[in-house]
Amino acid sequence: MTVDLRSDTVTKPTPGMLEAMWSAKVGDDVFGEDETVNALEEKAAAMFGMEAGIYCPSGTMTNQIAIKCFTQPLDELIADQTAHVYRYEGGGIAFNSGVSTRLLNGYRGIITAEMVEPEINAENIHYPRTSLVVLENTVNKGGGSCYTLADIKPIADLCCAKGLKLHLDGARIFNALAHTGDKAVDYGAYFNGVSVCLSKGLGAPVGSVLLADKETIKYARRIRKVLGGGMRQAGFLAAAAIYALDHHVERLKIDHKHAQILAEELAKKDWVTNVLPAETNIVLFDTLEPAETVLAKLEAKGIKAMSTGSHRIRFVLHLDVHAEQVEYVVASL
Numbered sequence: 001m002t003v004d005l006r007s008d009t010v011t012k013p014t015p016g017m018l019e020a021m022w023s024a025k026v027g028d029d030v031f032g033e034d035e036t037v038n039a040l041e042e043k044a045a046a047m048f049g050m051e052a053g054i055y056c057p058s059g060t061m062t063n064q065i066a067i068k069c070f071t072q073p074l075d076e077l078i079a080d081q082t083a084h085v086y087r088y089e090g091g092g093i094a095f096n097s098g099v100s101t102r103l104l105n106g107y108r109g110i111i112t113a114e115m116v117e118p119e120i121n122a123e124n125i126h127y128p129r130t131s132l133v134v135l136e137n138t139v140n141k142g143g144g145s146c147y148t149l150a151d152i153k154p155i156a157d158l159c160c161a162k163g164l165k166l167h168l169d170g171a172r173i174f175n176a177l178a179h180t181g182d183k184a185v186d187y188g189a190y191f192n193g194v195s196v197c198l199s200k201g202l203g204a205p206v207g208s209v210l211l212a213d214k215e216t217i218k219y220a221r222r223i224r225k226v227l228g229g230g231m232r233q234a235g236f237l238a239a240a241a242i243y244a245l246d247h248h249v250e251r252l253k254i255d256h257k258h259a260q261i262l263a264e265e266l267a268k269k270d271w272v273t274n275v276l277p278a279e280t281n282i283v284l285f286d287t288l289e290p291a292e293t294v295l296a297k298l299e300a301k302g303i304k305a306m307s308t309g310s311h312r313i314r315f316v317l318h319l320d321v322h323a324e325q326v327e328y329v330v331a332s333l
């Protein structure tokens with residue numbers, strides 16, 4: 001048996017999803033004429049209580065466009081030191097937007113208004129102007145840790161009071177919603193921008209949407225074009241995303257259950273020194289031996305995983321990991 005726990009991006013389209021893609025009605029989306037892309041953008045915006053949306057090839061692009069929309073060159077943004085926008089987007093904040101980054105030391109990537117407030121620069125020509133706060137929910141490098149909306153409210157209030165924009169990197173926002181019980185539609189009131197990945201746990205092959213008000217999305221279309229992200233008959237891909245929103249949200253709880261089973265099992269092993277709480281679909285654990293040694297042993301049993309540190313391994317659960325495979329991993333560990 002093989003089990004791929006490297007990432008929730010490795011999923012393949014299901015037969016139902018392929019069917020939806022095959023029968024999609026498409027047009028030239030750069031002309032605004034792809035009705036399936038339009039339907040996806042409207043559907044996602046409505047789900048999150050936002051005015052409008054734009055479909056992009058990747059979550060890196062939706063985040064980078066949001067940063068460009070919400071800042072001016074020479075500005076500074078505030079994010080946790082684990083933030084995907086800072087660590088894993090190739091330095092795009094500086095390259096695309098000419099913006100510097102102030103990093104916070106949150107708990108598993110989760111930051112608070114008390115941490116943000118002292119890092120907002122006063123008006124003074126020596127200091128870059130703080131204009132944006134970026135949150136990630138769930139936090140990838142935090143091991144799928146979550147904010148509730150109650151956690152977010154004080155940060156949103158602070159941003160409002162200080163005239164800062166607030167963007168959500170919601171690559172795994174549906175995992176957070178499944179865990180916290182918060183409603184997607186309530187997010188619109190707190191954020192200026194929300195990026196949602198369709199190609200992570202939701203299982204679509206390609207793409208993310210950026211949600212915001214109409215004016216921001218109008219400008220975002222310019223930025224997407226300039227980055228080379230204008231796609232033509234993208235409705236074939238958008239159809240997979242709509243299918244994922246309709247069919248793959250409820251089932252995320254199964255991935256969370258599987259993550260918990262693996263976390264509990266790992267906690268019993270003498271070769272594991274620490275297991276982080278598995279709140280959603282990611283399990284992070286530390287090993288006595290170097291991670292590479294453990295990964296090789298897992299690989300020999302057909303189990304693929306990744307290291308995120310010299311002695312840290314990450315398991316990610318997703319829709320192509322079924323109960324039998326979880327049992328097999330438990331037996332193999």
Ligand SMILES: *Cc1c(COP(=O)(O)O)cnc(C)c1O
Binds near residue numbers: 136
């Ligand atoms: C995967 C991911 C993204 C976007 O990644 P792409 O591969 O560019 O789609 C953004 N933020 C987080 C937290 C992610 O895990």
